[in-house]
Amino acid sequence: MYKKLFIPGPTHVREEVLEAQAAPMIGHRSTDYSDLHKEVRLKLEKLLYTDQYVFLVTSSGTGVMEGSIRQAVRPGKKALVTTCGAFSDRWHKIAVMNGVAADRIDVEWGEAITPEMVDEALSKEAYDAVTVTYNETSTGVMNPLKEISTLVNEKYPDTVVLVDAVSAMAGAKIAVDAWGIDVVFSSTQKCFALPPGLAVAAVSERMIERAKEVPNHGYYFDFLTFLKKYGKDQTPATPAISLIEALNTQMDAILEEGLDNRWQRHIDMANVVRAWARKHFALFPDENYLSNTVTTVENTRGISVADLNAELAKRGAMLSNGYGSKLREKTFRIAHMGDLQVADLEWLLDQINDFLGLG
Amino acid sequence: MYKKLFIPGPTHVREEVLEAQAAPMIGHRSTDYSDLHKEVRLKLEKLLYTDQYVFLVTSSGTGVMEGSIRQAVRPGKKALVTTCGAFSDRWHKIAVMNGVAADRIDVEWGEAITPEMVDEALSKEAYDAVTVTYNETSTGVMNPLKEISTLVNEKYPDTVVLVDAVSAMAGAKIAVDAWGIDVVFSSTQKCFALPPGLAVAAVSERMIERAKEVPNHGYYFDFLTFLKKYGKDQTPATPAISLIEALNTQMDAILEEGLDNRWQRHIDMANVVRAWARKHFALFPDENYLSNTVTTVENTRGISVADLNAELAKRGAMLSNGYGSKLREKTFRIAHMGDLQVADLEWLLDQINDFLGLG
Numbered sequence: 001m002y003k004k005l006f007i008p009g010p011t012h013v014r015e016e017v018l019e020a021q022a023a024p025m026i027g028h029r030s031t032d033y034s035d036l037h038k039e040v041r042l043k044l045e046k047l048l049y050t051d052q053y054v055f056l057v058t059s060s061g062t063g064v065m066e067g068s069i070r071q072a073v074r075p076g077k078k079a080l081v082t083t084c085g086a087f088s089d090r091w092h093k094i095a096v097m098n099g100v101a102a103d104r105i106d107v108e109w110g111e112a113i114t115p116e117m118v119d120e121a122l123s124k125e126a127y128d129a130v131t132v133t134y135n136e137t138s139t140g141v142m143n144p145l146k147e148i149s150t151l152v153n154e155k156y157p158d159t160v161v162l163v164d165a166v167s168a169m170a171g172a173k174i175a176v177d178a179w180g181i182d183v184v185f186s187s188t189q190k191c192f193a194l195p196p197g198l199a200v201a202a203v204s205e206r207m208i209e210r211a212k213e214v215p216n217h218g219y220y221f222d223f224l225t226f227l228k229k230y231g232k233d234q235t236p237a238t239p240a241i242s243l244i245e246a247l248n249t250q251m252d253a254i255l256e257e258g259l260d261n262r263w264q265r266h267i268d269m270a271n272v273v274r275a276w277a278r279k280h281f282a283l284f285p286d287e288n289y290l291s292n293t294v295t296t297v298e299n300t301r302g303i304s305v306a307d308l309n310a311e312l313a314k315r316g317a318m319l320s321n322g323y324g325s326k327l328r329e330k331t332f333r334i335a336h337m338g339d340l341q342v343a344d345l346e347w348l349l350d351q352i353n354d355f356l357g358l359g
Numbered sequence: 360m361y362k363k364l365f366i367p368g369p370t371h372v373r374e375e376v377l378e379a380q381a382a383p384m385i386g387h388r389s390t391d392y393s394d395l396h397k398e399v400r401l402k403l404e405k406l407l408y409t410d411q412y413v414f415l416v417t418s419s420g421t422g423v424m425e426g427s428i429r430q431a432v433r434p435g436k437k438a439l440v441t442t443c444g445a446f447s448d449r450w451h452k453i454a455v456m457n458g459v460a461a462d463r464i465d466v467e468w469g470e471a472i473t474p475e476m477v478d479e480a481l482s483k484e485a486y487d488a489v490t491v492t493y494n495e496t497s498t499g500v501m502n503p504l505k506e507i508s509t510l511v512n513e514k515y516p517d518t519v520v521l522v523d524a525v526s527a528m529a530g531a532k533i534a535v536d537a538w539g540i541d542v543v544f545s546s547t548q549k550c551f552a553l554p555p556g557l558a559v560a561a562v563s564e565r566m567i568e569r570a571k572e573v574p575n576h577g578y579y580f581d582f583l584t585f586l587k588k589y590g591k592d593q594t595p596a597t598p599a600i601s602l603i604e605a606l607n608t609q610m611d612a613i614l615e616e617g618l619d620n621r622w623q624r625h626i627d628m629a630n631v632v633r634a635w636a637r638k639h640f641a642l643f644p645d646e647n648y649l650s651n652t653v654t655t656v657e658n659t660r661g662i663s664v665a666d667l668n669a670e671l672a673k674r675g676a677m678l679s680n681g682y683g684s685k686l687r688e689k690t691f692r693i694a695h696m697g698d699l700q701v702a703d704l705e706w707l708l709d710q711i712n713d714f715l716g717l718g
Contacts, residue, residue, distance in 0.1 A: 002383045009597060010384045018381040021601055024361045025372040025554060027677060058556050059418050060596035063579040099575035189597055195384060197417050197556050197599025216458035218577075220422040237419035238368060238548055240556025240599065242380055318386060 003313055006348055007320040008137045008167050008294040008335040010189035010196050017194060017339075020249035021242040028238045037233040040244055043251035047259065048169075048184070048202045050176035055226045056247075057185075057199040058240045061166040064185035064201045066094050067221020068162045071211040072129035072183070073100050080105065080127040080159075082113040084141055086323050087164065088133035103127070109139050109326065110296075112289035115147045122156045128210070129160045134184075135168035138323035140296030140333065141285045142168070146179050153180030160207055166190055169200065170254060171266045171293040171337045182207040188243060191266070191293055193338025194250055198243040253339075266292045269336035269345050276349045280358050284331045293337040296322070298330070303356060305332045311355045317348055362672055365707055366679040367496045367526050367653040367694040369548035369555050376553060376698075379608035380601040387597045396592040399603055402610035406618065407528075407543070407561045409535035414585045415606075416544075416558040417599045420525040423544035423560045425453045426580020427521045430570040431488035431542070432459050439464065439486040439518075441472040443500055445682050446523065447492035462486070468498050468685065469655075471648035474506045481515045487569070488519045493543075494527035497682035499655030499692065500644045501527070505538050512539030519566055525549055528559065529613060530625045530652040530696045541566040547602060550625070550652055552697025553609055557602040612698075625651045628695035628704050635708045639717050643690045652696040655681070657689070662715060664691045670714045676707055 171191030322331035530550030
């Protein structure tokens with residue numbers, strides 16, 4: 001039985017999008033491919049409000065995370081990593097595993113990173129890059145990306161802003177150029193509502209210039225290598241063509257819905273889940289920084305989340321337990337992203353109410 | 360009009376395999392996924408004659424190339440890169456771009472790397488790794504992998520053998536354990552006859568031990584990170600689930616065909632193309648090292664390969680021009696890999712004969 005996915009990726013994928021993957025295969029150095037790539041790129045530029053570079057990377061978003069931090073930090077310089085949960089912490093792990101020097105700002109899980117925190121750290125020491133996790137999928141916190149990014153741009157022009165928007169892009173507004181973002185990336189299996197296997201990255205001119213100053217920063221995720229094929233609307237290595245076909249189909253649907261409508265639908269879905277959580281449980285994150293795409297519910301009733309999910313499986317749905325040993329069973333997560341609708345969330349919450357005997 | 364692909368990847372993908380991608384989406388931390396992953400892994404172990412590790416990596420093969428050379432060479436040590444064309448040369452480019460010290464053995468394009476060359480280099484200096492490109496897609500040379508790998512294993516136990524089998528795996532035998540290969544990888548869009556976007560890698564215990572001795576070797580392609588999820592039959596980052604569904608379908612077809620039959624079919628297809636090339640043109644590579652999966656034809660008639668391909672497009676086929684500025688128009692390439700059959704090649708050659716007025 002198909003389980004509709006209310007987990008924060010992979011999310012539910014519509015039949016039409018699944019089937020778009022099955023287009024006949026084409027050569028990746030052919031004009032057929034370049035035409036497809038260009039179409040998708042132009043649609044993504046609209047989604048991301050950017051006139052700079054948009055790359056399609058065959059990997060999960062984590063790969064671009066690694067590539068961007070390797071390319072952003074010059075020898076003898078450091079990155080400032082802001083962490084508020086498991087995924088923002090991954091930036092630091094990746095920096096360490098690549099020999100990139102990095103300091104941290106840490107807040108408690110459930111709290112957000114503020115522009116003031118970043119300002120304070122950057123005022124004390126020069127950093128080549130600051131990392132921001134727009135939507136921390138483990139805690140359900142949405143960090144104030146616009147405020148952080150514009151602050152860094154205005155006050156610290158040598159610091160590039162690297163943004164993990166894996167669980168936000170295509171579900172919440174990201175105005176790359178206006179907000180002064182240097183790298184922002186996502187994976188297709190989140191708010192794009194595609195199968196996993198492809199990453200989308202927007203990269204600024206400033207980041208390209210920075211990458212030129214960083215030796216030995218790798219090949220597969222190297223933006224300069226991507227640029228060599230950019231004019232032809234091709235990629236350095238063979239790309240995930242069937243996912244790009246599906247992305248093309250999906251971008252049409254996204255643009256047809258209208259970007260503002262799309263952001264609002266995600267807020268509407270979030271509001272339904274938040275109201276339910278406040279009534280029957282509690283919200284885990286700081287109320288001022290609630291995510292528009294995933295809600296982390298504090299398990300104040302001490303229910304068995306595993307049992308709940310087992311029951312939902314029988315009813316054709318799946319949500320997520322809390323993330324990792326720190327939050328498992330203490331919280332659970334309901335994602336409201338991509339192509340899910342308010343009615344889907346209402347149906348899910350009805351199922352939970354029914355099983356738990358909630359009014 | 361669909362063009363049947365006789366290019367060395369992406370290759371022709373059967374309808375059934377294309378449609379297998381459209382399976383309903385599942386969560387990558389679910390037992391549904393683990394069951395799928397395990398099924399595929401066990402089938403791949405048969406394909407690769409290995410009891411060691413098989414990883415599914417969401418990237419093209421190039422990504423695993425980068426990961427493996429970063430993990431194989433300890434500080435102060437070097438890699439020996441053997442090059443005989445554009446793709447084997449990529450090993451060196453990647454080493455340089457990651458600050459990995461590497462020496463080279465170079466032969467003319469069209470020639471092969473021999474065990475004697477490798478023996479001579481390793482007898483003079485200690486290397487942590489040697490790279491081998493099983494099938495050099497640019498020149499149509501198949502290097503004697505078994506002989507090189509077993510030699511290195513027997514005489515130089517500290518040297519790990521890293522193998523690019525991108526355009527060979529699933530089209531030619533690779534006995535990972537018996538031949539003493541430490542890393543071998545491929546992309547799915549070649550002899551697996553799937554869409555691109557997924558890499559398959561077999562990794563030895565010895566390579567795992569080596570990786571532990573190499574600091575700062577990265578995250579996304581780190582085999583030790585893959586191992587953490589291995590017992591659960593999961594992957595560190597979200598994998599390309601729809602391609603893994605397609606791979607599962609395709610592996611059933613491959614095992615049903617029988618491995619020995621499959622290797623023989625590739626040789627049979629190669630023989631048809633070689634005989635035609637000898638009659639009407641000439642073979643570009645050394646006759647002793649002809650590839651079983653792609654034939655590079657020397658353009659002794661000085662035809663316009665671009666025009667030939669334009670005509671073939673009208674007839675529903677596509678072959679490859681020569682690789683890069685060095686071989687374009689001087690050679691052309693006919694791939695005979697994956698699910699293509701002898702009859703497909705005969706049809707293609709008939710079309711070429713007809714267009715060029717050959718007997």
